Amino acid sequence: METWTTVAKLIGAGLAMGLGAIGPGVGIGILGMGAMNALGRNPEARGAIMTNMILGIAFAEAVAIYALVVAILLIFVA
Amino acid sequence: MSGKSYRGGLLKIMVLAVALFAMIIISFIGSEVGSGIVGSKPISFLNVEAPKYHPAPERPFHHLPITNTMITAWISIVVLGGLFFIGTRNMKLVPTGLQNFLELIVEVAANFIEDPAGKKHGTWFFPVCTTIFLFIVANAWVSLIPGFETIRINGEPLFRSANTDLNIPAALAVVSFCYVEYWGFKAKGISYLKTFFHFGPLWQALKLIFTGNFKAGAGSLLNGLISVFAGLLEILSHLIRMVSFTFRLFGNMTAGMILVMIMIFLVPWVLPSLFYGMEAFFGFVQAMIFGGLTLGFACAAVMEEE
Numbered sequence: 001m002e003t004w005t006t007v008a009k010l011i012g013a014g015l016a017m018g019l020g021a022i023g024p025g026v027g028i029g030i031l032g033m034g035a036m037n038a039l040g041r042n043p044e045a046r047g048a049i050m051t052n053m054i055l056g057i058a059f060a061e062a063v064a065i066y067a068l069v070v071a072i073l074l075i076f077v078a
Numbered sequence: 079m080s081g082k083s084y085r086g087g088l089l090k091i092m093v094l095a096v097a098l099f100a101m102i103i104i105s106f107i108g109s110e111v112g113s114g115i116v117g118s119k120p121i122s123f124l125n126v127e128a129p130k131y132h133p134a135p136e137r138p139f140h141h142l143p144i145t146n147t148m149i150t151a152w153i154s155i156v157v158l159g160g161l162f163f164i165g166t167r168n169m170k171l172v173p174t175g176l177q178n179f180l181e182l183i184v185e186v187a188a189n190f191i192e193d194p195a196g197k198k199h200g201t202w203f204f205p206v207c208t209t210i211f212l213f214i215v216a217n218a219w220v221s222l223i224p225g226f227e228t229i230r231i232n233g234e235p236l237f238r239s240a241n242t243d244l245n246i247p248a249a250l251a252v253v254s255f256c257y258v259e260y261w262g263f264k265a266k267g268i269s270y271l272k273t274f275f276h277f278g279p280l281w282q283a284l285k286l287i288f289t290g291n292f293k294a295g296a297g298s299l300l301n302g303l304i305s306v307f308a309g310l311l312e313i314l315s316h317l318i319r320m321v322s323f324t325f326r327l328f329g330n331m332t333a334g335m336i337l338v339m340i341m342i343f344l345v346p347w348v349l350p351s352l353f354y355g356m357e358a359f360f361g362f363v364q365a366m367i368f369g370g371l372t373l374g375f376a377c378a379a380v381m382e383e384e
Binding site: 054055058059061062065066068069072073076077 | 131370
């Protein structure tokens with residue numbers, strides 16, 4: 001029984017992180033695409049685009065971080 | 079002449095790059111995982127202890143309820159306070175040295191805040207948002223000092239990055255939440271509650287129905303119900319903000335800590351320093367996001383609706 005609980009925990013943690021990384025990955029890709037498009041149209045605005053892109057990436061990344069927190073909780077706390 | 083020195087510089091850089099690359103390879107093969115892949119014996123001085131992550135902060139002094147993350151938070155408070163005390167002790171009209179640097183920080187922050195918030199509200203938001211930003215940055219960067227987490231007392235590490243304790247991001251999130259609500263009330267008075275309990279359109283609709291104008295009333299009844307529901311959702315979103323604030327900061331800092339630990343375990347030489355640099359950058363970005371989001375929510379709370 002103990003073994004199966006551990007198995008379920010590990011599989012759950014892996015799935016949480018793996019599935020949770022899909023959305024942010026797509027989101028960061030879209031963000032990068034938008035930033036590159038903007039850079040191509042307006043190369044002078046490099047600084048502003050860079051700052052806002054990094055902020056946006058940090059927000060998209062936060063979703064993956066939630067998945068990571070869930071995975072950590074599953075392995076170490078649950 | 080110049081071509082020769084250029085070539086000499088290039089040679090130096092190439093030698094350095096090859097040496098660093100060789101160090102990475104050697105340290106990977108010498109460590110526990112790499113030696114297992116290659117099939118050789120691990121080299122003793124490259125054998126790093128496998129990383130162990132404890133979610134809860136440790137207590138170095140067993141009979142005192144002081145955790146090691148708390149001690150680190152105190153250190154960053156002392157560092158910040160000392161820096162600003164020394165920098166502003168004898169101020170000059172034309173700043174030099176440390177005073178110049180501190181004025182640069184404060185001025186950039188003030189411009190960043192006044193841009194969306196305006197002059198009047200900017201002076202309200204500036205102290206809290208900047209303090210949150212500086213505190214998180216100090217927490218993140220103090221814990222990047224080499225050897226910081228290796229000092230042990232009673233078998234527990236004496237210091238640990240303060241942001242990797244769930245309590246400190248949670249406390250900051252509650253502070254940010256309370257200040258946003260306080261500013262909302264300060265700017266709009268009691269009518270700030272209208273954001274959450276928006277019964278006006280519903281009463282209007284009911285009044286229309288009961289005064290006999292049934293057709294117009296039934297049409298605006300749905301609108302009234304929707305605005306009541308939107309108000310309730312607003313309450314929920316204000317509360318959930320705290321959770322997302324907490325987990326964003328905690329998760330990012332914890333992930334960084336675990337990443338550095340694992341990289342030191344896999345490749346003990348050279349490569350972890352790259353991740354140290356990345357951690358310094360992410361600490362800054364997360365602090366900026368925490369302060370900036372507080373600013374954004376505060377701006378939304380004090381904004382006049384039409």
